[in-house]
Amino acid sequence: MTTTTTTTAATTTAADTPDDLTAPTGDHAVTHVPRDLWTWTTPEGRVLSAAAGIGALTAATLLGGPATWTFWAGLIGPDVAFLKGLGEERAGQGALPRSAVGLYNGLHNPVAPASVLALGLATLSQPLVVGGLGWFAHIALDRAFGFGLRRPDGHIH
Template identity: 45%
Template sequence: MTHDAGEGATRSSASPQVRAAWGLLFVLLLIWAVFEAAKYGGWVIVAAVAGFIAPDLSFLVGISGPHQHQHQPGRLPRRAVPVYNLLHRPVVAVVVMLACLIPDSSAVAVAVFNFGLAWLVHIAADRALGFGLRTAEGWQR
């Protein structure tokens, strides 16, 4: 996919069925995350909120340093793309969720699990809305 300087952001070319499946997963994961946060309260709620916003912290990488191109709506600076793509891969969130299985981590296990769960909620929401990974140039794929 090529983009001209005047072109804006484009969304994922995923089929409506794939986006609907991500939407269903989003709803199920959101219900689970809210249930877990309400069940445990306290730091688990904080961890869930942090997990939900964590993937988009990659945008902060793009606002620092010199800008190679004039700002183009929808385009992420190249230096932020690897971080953005890493933080928007479901497997990374699942690995975080599995970190709660490490022995002797029971004091933080629930919070870590819910951080990863909320992170996965974020990714599912993005995919359902048509926002996927970025190209090396910073555009939506």
């Protein structure tokens, strides 16, 4: 009698495999990876992100951006999250402290600047439009350079 064994290879997708295979396990395991629908994880997506960021930056500049505080607040403001965790323990090189992850992800969610931009357009408020464009440019350029949302352990998603 002959026994035949069939082995099937398991297929994994990007959703099944974490980007950082050295992510901590046990008590420090990543339990939730933030959903980031932005296309920055592909070369084409990075080019699209760069184009969107440069377009938003150009539009904000043409609307008088560099002369307004809302332009600079939108452009630099989202990185205030880096200040939140100063002096705290990090999960590794390049990671944010866990306490700063929620603020960072909230400030780097494109829904927020889109809302500011929409409110500015609805109320014809140049400062809000410029601030929303600056904020959107920040997020788009971050994605173009490969900086996405952060996982709960502080590493880039």
